[in-house]
Amino acid sequence: MASTVTDAADDAAPSPVTPRRRKHRVGRLTRGEKIVVLVMLAIPVIVDLAFVWGPALASVFLSFFKWSGIGGLALRHCRAPGGLLPDNGCFIGGDNYTQAATNYPPFWPAVEHNVIWLVVFIVFATPLGMLFAVVIDRGIKGSRIYQSALFLPVMLSLALIGIMWEFVYSPNYGLINTLTGHNTNGNLVDWLGDPHLNLWAVLVEATWRQAGYVMVLYLAGLKAADPLLREAATVDGANAWQTFWRVIFPTLKPINIVILVVTVIESLRAFDLVYITNRGSNGLEMLSVLVTNNIVGETSRIGFGSALGVVLLVISLVPISIFLYQNFKRKAER
Incomplete structure (x- = not known):
C-alpha cells in the first residue's frame, strides 16, 4: 500500500523542466559580434583615410593651384602674365608640373x-x-x-x-x-x-x-x-x-x-x-x-x-x- 502511494506521488510531481538551448547557426554572427567586427574594421579604415589617402588626394588637388596656405581656394584662373601678380589660391592647371620640369633647377x-x-x-x-x-x-x-x-x-x-x-x-x-x-x-x-x-x-x-x-x-x-x-x-x-x-x-x-x-x-x-x-x-x-x-x-x-x-x-x-x-x-x- 505504501509503495502504491509513493508511486502515485512520484507521478503527480512535476517533472524538471529542461532549459531550452538557444540555437546558434554555424557561420552566422550575432548582432553584438557584427557590431564588434564593424568597429574593428571601421577604425583602421578611418585612420587610413585620414592620414594616408586623405592627404594624398588633397596633394593631387592642391597641385593644380597656386596656393601659399593663406586664403581660400577658388576655381578661377590666375590673371595673365604681364598684368597684375597672379592671385593666391587660383587654379593654374598643370603649370606647377611644367615649372618643376623646366624652371626649377633642383628638380632634375x-x-x-x-x-x-x-x-x-x-x-x-x-x-x-x-x-x-x-x-x-x-x-x-x-x-x-x-x-x-x-x-x-x-x-x-x-x-x-x-x-x-x-x-x-x-x-x-x-x-x-x-x-x-x-x-x-x-x-x-x-x-x-x-x-x-x-x-x-x-x-x-x-x-x-x-x-x-x-x-x-x-x-x-x-x-x-x-x-x-x-x-x-x-x-x-x-x-x-x-x-x-x-x-x-x-x-x-x-x-x-x-x-x-x-x-x-x-x-x-x-x-x-x-x-x-x-x-x-x-x-x-x-x-x-x-x-x-x-x-x-x-x-x-x-x-x-x-x-x-x-x-x-x-x-x-x-x-x-x-x-x-x-x-x-x-x-x-x-
Whole structure:
C-alpha cells in the first residue's frame, strides 16, 4: 500500500523542466559580434583615410593651384602674365608640373640622386644583406650576436644614425679624418659639405642600415625554405654555391619581390639622413626634401610642393602595383 502511494506521488510531481538551448547557426554572427567586427574594421579604415589617402588626394588637388596656405581656394584662373601678380589660391592647371620640369633647377638633380640612391641599394645593400643572411643561416658560431649587431641600425631612427655618422665624417674631429691625418686646417676633407662627396658619404650611412633590413627579410625566406630541397641537392652532388643559386634562390621569389618594392620605396622616401646633413642643398638634393622645403620652408608654396609630392607618389605606385600584381597572380595560380 505504501509503495502504491509513493508511486502515485512520484507521478503527480512535476517533472524538471529542461532549459531550452538557444540555437546558434554555424557561420552566422550575432548582432553584438557584427557590431564588434564593424568597429574593428571601421577604425583602421578611418585612420587610413585620414592620414594616408586623405592627404594624398588633397596633394593631387592642391597641385593644380597656386596656393601659399593663406586664403581660400577658388576655381578661377590666375590673371595673365604681364598684368597684375597672379592671385593666391587660383587654379593654374598643370603649370606647377611644367615649372618643376623646366624652371626649377633642383628638380632634375634630385631625380638623378634618387636614381643613384636606388642603384646603390640594389647593387650594394641588397647583395650585402643577402650575404649576411646566407652566412648566418649556415649556423656559424655566434650567429645570434652577429644577427643582432647587423640588425641594430634598423632599430635606430634615421635621425640618430645621421647624428652618429656626423662624428665619423666631421672635418676636424671625425674618425676618418683623424685616422687619415686630414684633420688640420690645411688639408681638411669636408665629407658632408663637399658637393662631390656628400651624396656618397650619406649613401654609406643608408647602405649600412639597409643591409641589415634586407638581411632580416632574406633570413625569413631562408628559414621558410623546405629542408628536403637542400638534402636532395646534397644527394645529387651539388655544392653549397650550386644549392643556393639553383635550388634555394628560386624559392625566394616572393621575398625578392618584397625586397625590390621596399628598396624602391626606401630610395624614394630618403629624407632623414639628407635633411640632417644639409637640408638637401649643396649637391644633396632629393625629391622628398624638395617637397618639404617648398611646403614648410621660408617661402611656402604648397601648390608647387604638392606637385612634387604627386610626382613622388606616381613613381612609388609603380613598384607597389607590380608587387600587388605578382601577389594576386600567384594566389590565382594556386
